[in-house]
Amino acid sequence: MNQQDGSIASSPTPEPHPLTDEHPADASAEKPFVWPTPRVPWSDILGQWGLFDVVARLGSHVVVFSVVLMLALAWRQWGVAPAANPAGAAQAAAQNATQATPTPLPVRLTPFPPDSTPPIVGITRRVQMKTELPNRQRMKVVEYEVKPGDTLSSIAERFGLKVESIFWTNVDTLKGDAHTLQPGMVLLIPPADGVVYEWGEDDNLKDLAEQFGTTPEEVLNHPANDFDPVAAALGEVTIEPGTQVFIPAHNLKSIDWTRITVFRDKITRSFLSGPGACGDIGYGPIGTYTFIWPTTTSWITTYYNPSVHPAIDIAGSVGQPIFAADNGVVVYSGWSPYGYGYVVVIDHGNGWQSLYAHMSQIYAGCGQEVYQGSVIGAMGSTGNSTGPHVHFELIHESYGKVDPLQFVSPP
Numbered sequence: 001m002n003q004q005d006g007s008i009a010s011s012p013t014p015e016p017h018p019l020t021d022e023h024p025a026d027a028s029a030e031k032p033f034v035w036p037t038p039r040v041p042w043s044d045i046l047g048q049w050g051l052f053d054v055v056a057r058l059g060s061h062v063v064v065f066s067v068v069l070m071l072a073l074a075w076r077q078w079g080v081a082p083a084a085n086p087a088g089a090a091q092a093a094a095q096n097a098t099q100a101t102p103t104p105l106p107v108r109l110t111p112f113p114p115d116s117t118p119p120i121v122g123i124t125r126r127v128q129m130k131t132e133l134p135n136r137q138r139m140k141v142v143e144y145e146v147k148p149g150d151t152l153s154s155i156a157e158r159f160g161l162k163v164e165s166i167f168w169t170n171v172d173t174l175k176g177d178a179h180t181l182q183p184g185m186v187l188l189i190p191p192a193d194g195v196v197y198e199w200g201e202d203d204n205l206k207d208l209a210e211q212f213g214t215t216p217e218e219v220l221n222h223p224a225n226d227f228d229p230v231a232a233a234l235g236e237v238t239i240e241p242g243t244q245v246f247i248p249a250h251n252l253k254s255i256d257w258t259r260i261t262v263f264r265d266k267i268t269r270s271f272l273s274g275p276g277a278c279g280d281i282g283y284g285p286i287g288t289y290t291f292i293w294p295t296t297t298s299w300i301t302t303y304y305n306p307s308v309h310p311a312i313d314i315a316g317s318v319g320q321p322i323f324a325a326d327n328g329v330v331v332y333s334g335w336s337p338y339g340y341g342y343v344v345v346i347d348h349g350n351g352w353q354s355l356y357a358h359m360s361q362i363y364a365g366c367g368q369e370v371y372q373g374s375v376i377g378a379m380g381s382t383g384n385s386t387g388p389h390v391h392f393e394l395i396h397e398s399y400g401k402v403d404p405l406q407f408v409s410p411p
């Protein structure tokens with residue numbers, strides 16, 4: 001900077017600025033360019049070839065160019081630019097025009113825009129009215145309070161995640177049902193697709209990682225998880241039960257979501273007592289409030305009667321599949337001494353239980369999480385039965401045993 005100021009100030013007349021000067025070398029070539037003395041052999045050679053002047057000129061071009069370049073850099077670096085407001089710049093320009101004094105550098109270098117000017121044309125930023133995506137990747141799990149009008153999909157979209165990541169991360173809060181979403185509910189938002197998982201006592205990192213298509217190393221080293229990096233590298237991390245762990249998922253479609261446990265806010269147990277009763281259970285998928293026909297045949301042999309037969313009997317053949325009428329958890333699985341034979345009771349977590357009796361085989365054990373349509377056993381004729389059939393009951397905690405035909409129809 002000082003160099004330039006000095007050289008320009010010492011000029012007897014206003015010297016055209018290098019930027020606008022057509023022949024900047026002419027002036028400087030007059031005097032100061034001091035090349036090595038002619039004694040130096042190579043300058044002699046240049047002289048012989050008549051090239052000395054050319055080289056000297058070229059050299060001075062280089063010098064002038066460097067000066068301009070330094071000016072430009074200094075400009076950008078220290079912001080000696082004219083005031084960003086155009087009025088100020090115009091005023092300065094007008095002043096300049098009326099004065100015959102050397103031009104102040106900053107005003108002459110107007111080609112360089114102030115930093116606030118959009119520098120590049122052609123790259124535009126997409127307008128995102130509702131996005132909450134930060135500029136850089138979010139690395140931590142955050143909380144989000146549901147607002148009126150939100151849906152799981154809109155929340156997922158807002159955070160750039162798949163809806164499964166939001167649903168399964170918050171499956172307990174949502175009680176396994178996306179319809180329970182309501183304003184004021186606080187959801188956990190994972191930093192990427194995958195789930196925030198509350199570590200259980202029996203959980204195994206290798207199995208869980210495999211289930212989500214990732215590796216134990218990736219889980220341990222993910223910035224969302226605050227594990228000691230040294231211990232993680234050595235594979236010596238102990239995850240305390242109750243710890244919230246983010247498990248990234250690379251292929252959401254391949255995940256067996258049914259293996260994720262849904263915790264309920266109420267402990268449940270089978271309405272039916274007996275050796276097959278499972279005891280208290282505090283987890284399991286929540287029902288959809290709809291039921292499906294529990295087998296493949298539609299031959300009803302005994303209808304509902306509240307005092308004599310509070311169920312329907314659907315006849316078929318031994319071995320035909322029996323389906324869970326809705327999502328839930330098995331709360332009774334085994335023999336019943338009260339005539340049901342081999343029987344399964346499912347608690348649907350919404351006030352409903354369903355019972356399937358006289359099975360030849362039971363495929364669903366105590367505590368098993370089942371979904372609408374899961375095969376839970378095979379038709380049989382065990383217990384007080386005169387032929388292969390399923391005795392199907394629907395029991396509500398307030399209404400008792402209701403007529404199943406009010407809720408299901410034969411296929």
Ligand SMILES: [Zn+2]
Pocket residue numbers: 302309311312313390391392
């Ligand atoms: Zn029956």
